[in-house]
Amino acid sequence: MTKEAGKPAREADKAADKAKGSKARAVADALTLAVHEHRLAPGLKLNEDEVGEIFGVGRTIVRSALQMLAHDQLVTIEPNRGAFVAEPSIREAREVFEARALLEPRTARSAAERITPQDVATLRAHNAAEHAALDRGDFGMAVRLSGEFHIELARIADQSTIAEFIAQLIARSSLVVALYWRRPKAMCETHAHEALLTALEQGDGATAEELMKGHLLDLLSSLDLRETPAAPRTLRDALRP
Amino acid sequence: MTKEAGKPAREADKAADKAKGSKARAVADALTLAVHEHRLAPGLKLNEDEVGEIFGVGRTIVRSALQMLAHDQLVTIEPNRGAFVAEPSIREAREVFEARALLEPRTARSAAERITPQDVATLRAHNAAEHAALDRGDFGMAVRLSGEFHIELARIADQSTIAEFIAQLIARSSLVVALYWRRPKAMCETHAHEALLTALEQGDGATAEELMKGHLLDLLSSLDLRETPAAPRTLRDALRP
DNA sequence: ATTTTTAAGATCGTGTACAATCTGATCTCA
DNA sequence: TGAGATCAGATTGTACACGATCTTAAAAAT
Structure with missing residues (x-):
């Protein structure tokens, strides 16, 4: 009997299900939710150590999660620079x-x-x-x-x-x-x-x-998609707030 | 400065090929190409050490590449089991x-x-x-x-x-x-x-x-998508619908 | 005073070591 | 003999350390 008998309620196990899937998925989902709720502004830098500290996981997990989000184009990963919340053109x-x-x-x-x-x-x-x-x-x-x-x-x-x-x-x-x-x-x-x-x-x-x-x-x-003049939208400017 | 003399050697060709993307991207692309050319059969196990040995990279790179492919649903990653070439139902x-x-x-x-x-x-x-x-x-x-x-x-x-x-x-x-x-x-x-x-x-x-x-x-x-395929590919697939 | 150089600090990329988990086989007992 | 428990081997999951690269800012030279 190394394992718990049977599988309990499906809905109640939602949290456990995600944890079981992988911690990286959990972190990625949390970040995705934050984007959906506009709690993460485009251009924000996502420091690996910082995110890891927040979620209580190592940098390996965070890196994996960020790669998932990068694949969905929710964050952009610049080599040797770090990950930033994407700013769609x-x-x-x-x-x-x-x-x-x-x-x-x-x-x-x-x-x-x-x-x-x-x-x-x-x-x-x-x-x-x-x-x-x-x-x-x-x-x-x-x-x-x-x-x-x-x-x-x-x-x-x-x-x-x-x-x-x-x-x-x-x-x-x-x-x-x-x-x-x-x-x-x-x-x-x-x-x-x-x-x-x-x-x-x-x-x-x-x-x-x-x-x-x-x-x-x-x-x-309902969006304003006119071409911005001169496009002064550099990452540095975006990070100035 | 003298970048060429640094560490070209065996990776020079790959670096030139995929200079922008990381090594993980190169491995993922190579595996994707193999799938496109039907050189990797569905259900095949992709051992991390083995793949790493073939491409001359560490397991970290291989893991990253496999995660990319998993996101594209070209491979399925079973927890604590490993990665397998996907078998689409x-x-x-x-x-x-x-x-x-x-x-x-x-x-x-x-x-x-x-x-x-x-x-x-x-x-x-x-x-x-x-x-x-x-x-x-x-x-x-x-x-x-x-x-x-x-x-x-x-x-x-x-x-x-x-x-x-x-x-x-x-x-x-x-x-x-x-x-x-x-x-x-x-x-x-x-x-x-x-x-x-x-x-x-x-x-x-x-x-x-x-x-x-x-x-x-x-x-x-031109495909044979009858509900009862005479070819249940593997026993594992048959047992896990 | 402006520009270039240089050095320090911080962050990321990758390899490696250790822990957790699974698989398969051996051993024991009815 | 067969079913169940136990253990060894192998594979994945995670953390951590070291090296590479970039950014920042000060300092020096024109």
Whole structure:
């Protein structure tokens, strides 16, 4: 009996599951969450020793986690310089939304065809939480929940490969929003999500696809992606705050 | 100052080849290439010490490279067990082609709108090399070149984010082909590529999009993705669905 | 005073050693 | 003989130390 008998509750084991997967994954997930909630500003330097100290792990773990994030383009690793929270260029920002425009509308249609009442309940809960966060003024949490809505949709569509891509794009979108957000008139977003939700609930795939397409265009148009003059955006300047 | 006299010796060639990326990237690229050429069979165990010995690097580098490949789902890392060349399930195989169907046709259209004579020349060279490899009976090289055709197309479309996704999907497609290929009547592929090339050369985006869509469907239909594959690859896979 | 040089400090890249874990085989007992 | 326990070998997970490289800033020379 070297091992505990059986496997206990699945939901309660979530934390243990991550710890078991690997500490590096746990650190990477924590950092990703922080990016989703806009708690890590683009350009911030992520010192390996410092991060390791915070999470109580060695530098090896931190390095592994940072490499994961670098692969998702959430951080950029400059050789012999260190890791920094990524600062997506305007071009990259456009590319991210271009990719989302290719993936998400069709995925929303698929989701509409397979959605279950349970899924609807989950999404409604997400929506409610997002509203609550906005009313509370917790913009970070609102951005995170808004992104999770899209990720959950991809998961419902039962296409884990595409869902993985979308998750990456959502994370990068959080950085894009942090950099190029125009005005806090984002409230339309939650309404867009609600309209989507009703279409999904009725199994109306075509409408869901169109709504998602429009939603992404709205999001894109709410950004300020004009070319910055002379681009004085060096890392040194970015680190000045 | 005298950098050349420092420590060139045996690593000079590799340093010149991948001067920018680290050694880990070089190892990862080499392994990826081997997968593309069907030189690494799915399910093969990649012993860290062994790989390190082959490439003349330490286990740290190998570990980093394997983590990169694991992120691309080219290898699966089982905790305390090691790394194995991935064996995509039938479901994963379908998902890969589903994702390609979403990304590549529209990307082909974009490529047609931006393609330059230089790009056409490059693609023609690729095509010729693919034909030559097939005539020579070098199927591994043919598969690799066929994949690179698609990747190059995405690059021409000037959407590096989407190109990155497609590159991942192509790599996984190589594994899928290795596992589920039906018959060596793949010659249609090269003709499909040639038809695409002419459409691209004429800037006919709509035709290119349609051709790509059909090409991907042909590819998918040339696989044997029946739910009951007579070949449960390994006992481990059979026991761990 | 400005520019170049130089040195110090800090950070990252890599190899190596040790601990944890798994696999496979041997041994014991019914 | 067969099932279960135990142990040796091997492999991965992690921490740590040393060397390489970059940044920073002071100091010296023009």
